[in-house]
Amino acid sequence: MTGWTGSGSGGTTTGCLAMFPGQGSQRAGMARHLLDAHAPARGVFARADEILGLPLSRICVSGTAGELARTEITQPAIVTTSLAVWEVLRSAGYRPAAAAGHSLGEFAALVAAGVLSLESALQLVRLRGRLMGEVAREVPGAMAAVLGLAAQEVAAVCDSAQALGLGLVQVANYNEPLQTVVSGHADAVEVAGKAALAAGADQVVTLDVGAPFHCSLMSAVEEEFTEALAAHRFADPVLPVISSVTGGYVTTGEEARRLLRRQLTGPVRWVQVLRTAARHPVDAYTEIGPGRVLSGLARRTLGEVGTRSTGDPRRLAALLGELAPRQRPEPVAS
Missing domain, CATH: 3.40.366.10 (Malonyl-Coenzyme A Acyl Carrier Protein, domain 2)
Known part of the structure; x- marks a missing residue:
């Protein structure tokens, strides 16, 4: 179709x-x-x-x-x-x-x-x-929305954060061209958020959703x-x-x-x-x-x-x- x-x-x-x-x-x-x-x-x-x-x-x-x-x-x-x-x-x-x-x-x-x-x-x-x-309940996970940064840059930030060995963090939602959500272990999500801000993101907002959805x-x-x-x-x-x-x-x-x-x-x-x-x-x-x-x-x-x-x-x-x-x-x- x-x-x-x-x-x-x-x-x-x-x-x-x-x-x-x-x-x-x-x-x-x-x-x-x-x-x-x-x-x-x-x-x-x-x-x-x-x-x-x-x-x-x-x-x-x-x-x-x-x-x-x-x-x-x-x-x-x-x-x-x-x-x-x-x-x-x-x-x-x-x-x-x-x-x-x-x-x-x-x-x-x-x-x-x-x-x-x-x-x-x-x-x-x-x-x-x-x-x-x-x-x-079993995994200390988190999700965060990255605002003002292109999706490919957010994905690169996730790769860099994972390379530090703090856990998994991946792109979870491509919501709009300048709003991308990341998900994974809480420490890795936090590091990725800080790196996104350093890369030029306008804001990083932690989401209150109860679980690290849409990731491995x-x-x-x-x-x-x-x-x-x-x-x-x-x-x-x-x-x-x-x-x-x-x-x-x-x-x-x-x-x-x-x-x-x-x-x-x-x-x-x-x-x-x-x-x-x-x-x-x-x-x-x-x-x-x-x-x-x-x-x-x-x-x-x-x-x-x-x-x-x-x-x-x-x-x-x-x-x-x-x-x-x-x-x-x-x-x-x-």
């Missing part, structure tokens, strides 16, 4: 990329507006509570930031919230041309594309969160997660999906399965995802779920493009208003 054509009825959805956020987008109360006002969202959360045996609805409405910070809770919470928004939009007639997810968000994108069922996605992300949490340290849980992936059905996508692992299209269910395994240890190629989308007739980038991070990444990578986010009542209502059919005036009898 080399591209897409819009499948929506009207400019709101034609050529639109649906973007699903990843870990770090969570916040206390992030689903309150959904459960208060939208029946389709309540249906998704009721199913999630049942599937997981967790009070996920309560946690996403009134849970503390500390509850949400636990990786095994964070991951299903973000995916469920994103899919609740997706269901609200879909029920209102939203029909994007393609979908993509940033790391964890790829599970939500695959549900939207018909590759995974809600049940399979939630079971997998709960396990994924637990396994990643185990790595975090995650290979310790790859086998168990691969076995879990094998136990679930992966259908071929009915909506084009751009993979955050390759930056290219996912063409089959089996390919999606393989890419979710690679995602554990491989970097997120979000810049490539956006550039792949931009080569086609995209007229908007819609962030479906909590937060507005992906909207900002799209603008800073592609320039002045149309973005929409849905993480609060006002922005979600604005998009739903655009999706609502125009009311035609009643004919007047002469």
Whole structure:
């Protein structure tokens, strides 16, 4: 598959990329507006509570930031919230041309594309969160965002830091041309951050994500997660999906399965995802779920493009208003 054509009825959805956020987008109360006002969202959360045996609805409405910070809770919470928004939009007639997810968000994108069922996605992300949490407890790892330095320079800094023998540090996320995330052993990440500043980076920000994601340290849980992936059905996508692992299209269910395994240890190629989308007739980038991070990444990578986010009542209502059919005036009898 080399591209897409819009499948929506009207400019709101034609050529639109649906973007699903990843870990770090969570916040206390992030689903309150959904459960208060939208029946389709309540249906998704009721199913999630049942599937997981967790009070996920309560946690996403009134849970503390500390509850949400636990990786095994964070991951299903973000995916469920994103899919609740997706269901609200879909029920209102939203029909994007393609979908993509940033790391964890790829599970939500695959549900939207018909590759995974809600049940399979939630079971997998709960396990994924637990396994990643185990790595975090056993390995003193860290992640940091390097701002204002080109990606190839960040990669060179990681190589230099590793050569000092302080541990592993690798590029984990290519988020935008001048924002690259590194991941690995805490000491090596710290040294790489200092070296990045010396090389001209504007800022290095330590991320509070709970584990050293998207680096070789995650290979310790790859086998168990691969076995879990094998136990679930992966259908071929009915909506084009751009993979955050390759930056290219996912063409089959089996390919999606393989890419979710690679995602554990491989970097997120979000810049490539956006550039792949931009080569086609995209007229908007819609962030479906909590937060507005992906909207900002799209603008800073592609320039002045149309973005929409849905993480609060006002922005979600604005998009739903655009999706609502125009009311035609009643004919007047002469």
